[in-house]
Amino acid sequence: MEQIKEPENLVAATKNEAPSGLRKRILDSEAADAWELFTPVELDPKRLRRNMIFADRADKRTEYFDRLRTSVLQKMRTCSHHRLAVTAPMEGCGTSVVAANLAFAMARQHDLRVMLFDFDLRSPTLSKYLDLDSKGPRLSALATTHRSFASTTLRVGTNLALSLNETPVDMPAEMLAAFQSRSLLDKVEAHFQPDVIIFDMPALLPHDDTLAALDMFDASLLVTRAGQSDIDQLETCRDILKDSTDFLGVALNRDRFS
Numbered sequence: 001m002e003q004i005k006e007p008e009n010l011v012a013a014t015k016n017e018a019p020s021g022l023r024k025r026i027l028d029s030e031a032a033d034a035w036e037l038f039t040p041v042e043l044d045p046k047r048l049r050r051n052m053i054f055a056d057r058a059d060k061r062t063e064y065f066d067r068l069r070t071s072v073l074q075k076m077r078t079c080s081h082h083r084l085a086v087t088a089p090m091e092g093c094g095t096s097v098v099a100a101n102l103a104f105a106m107a108r109q110h111d112l113r114v115m116l117f118d119f120d121l122r123s124p125t126l127s128k129y130l131d132l133d134s135k136g137p138r139l140s141a142l143a144t145t146h147r148s149f150a151s152t153t154l155r156v157g158t159n160l161a162l163s164l165n166e167t168p169v170d171m172p173a174e175m176l177a178a179f180q181s182r183s184l185l186d187k188v189e190a191h192f193q194p195d196v197i198i199f200d201m202p203a204l205l206p207h208d209d210t211l212a213a214l215d216m217f218d219a220s221l222l223v224t225r226a227g228q229s230d231i232d233q234l235e236t237c238r239d240i241l242k243d244s245t246d247f248l249g250v251a252l253n254r255d256r257f258s
Contacts, residue, residue, distance in 0.1 A: 031193035035113065038155035041162075044131055051129040052097050055104045062105065068098075068251055069105035072221065075248050076196065081218035082189065085119075085245065087201040087210050088223040089233035094253035095223045096125045099200035102221075106196055107160035115161045115188075115197040121172035122202055122209060124165040132164060139163045142184070149188050161194070172202070176213040185216055204237050214244035225253045 045056050054062045076084065086099040096118075103116040118126040118139065127133050132154065142152055154162040169175055179185060189197065199217065202209045214220070220241040224234060234250065241247045 028193070031113070031191070034150065034192050035155065035158070035161065037150035038153045038161050039151075041132060041154045041156060043156060047131045048129075051131075052094075053100050053104065053129055057108050062101075062108075064254070065098075065101040065105040066108070068102060069109075072102065072219075072248060073106070073196070075246070076219055079218070079246055081246060082194065083185070083197045083199065083217045083219070084248075085199045085201050085210070085214065085217040085220045085241075086223060086251075087204050087220065087237070087241075089203060089205050089229040089237045091123075091203045091206065093203070093223045093225045093228050095203070096120070096129055096200050098221075098223045098251055098253050099198050100126060100129060103160060103198050106198075107157065110159060112195045113159050113161075113193065115163065115192070115194045117163045117197065117199045118165050119176060119199045119213065120202045120209075121165060121169045121175055122207065123168060126162070126200055127164040127166040130162070130164075132162070133166050138165045149184075149192075161192070173207065173209045173212045176209055176216075179213070179216065204240060205233060211240065214241070217245050219248050220245040221248050222250045223253050224250055 043055060048055050049059070054065065056062070072084065076082070086095055086102070088095045099116065103114050106112050106114045116126070118124045120126075127138070139152060142149065149163075152163065154164065156162065185197070199213075201213070204210050204222075222234065222237050222241060238247060238250075
């Protein structure tokens with residue numbers, strides 16, 4: 001199994017003591033500088049649209065995800081949540097499409113810093129949907145090298161960071177558990193200060209990958225597609241997610257958005 005290396009080099013610790021107001025401004029400035037270390041990439045809107053990813057605010061099909069963004073942000077802000085797991089009962093519900101569109105919708109609010117992680121390590125698809133299959137290092141590099149998080153992360157614009165994989169990894173549930181035990185996400189969150197981190201997760205019922213990682217997340221969103229999941233599956237997933245996270249509800253992934 002690939003093992004995640006020691007986390008001390010993952011991010012740099014913030015050190016200086018200061019009054020809280022000044023401290024916050026210092027941290028905000030440091031986080032903004034840290035985001036500049038991510039590798040910038042440009043995405044092709046036409047290819048995104050072919051994969052049902054709508055990043056252009058002029059596209060009317062973004063309205064569905066803008067409404068979803070508003071609902072999710074309201075609920076997360078009420079509880080000071082930052083980490084959102086997006087999952088589904090079974091494969092084929094379109095979790096990656098919803099997670100990506102929600103991330104772009106949030107990033108359209110330029111005062112938000114948004115991160116999108118592909119935690120479906122068993123079958124990663126986000127890099128393909130975003131046409132980023134050959135754009136540099138990936139999240140899995142953290143498991144096999146002493147690479148820093150910044151060196152394995154891509155940036156779209158100024159406020160959307162992407163931590164992706166283009167190929168599956170061995171023993172994904174164990175790797176997700178390693179992220180939790182080493183507190184790697186805590187260190188990333190403390191240093192880069194994202195407002196929201198969205199995790200594209202594997203389907204909940206076929207494997208234990210998502211179940212093993214739920215304690216890492218503040219909130220969860222369940223994705224379904226019409227005719228894809230039955231009521232029993234949805235209720236089972238709802239109960240599982242409620243046990244470990246603030247369950248925000250069910251998002252319907254459509255085959256068409258208008």
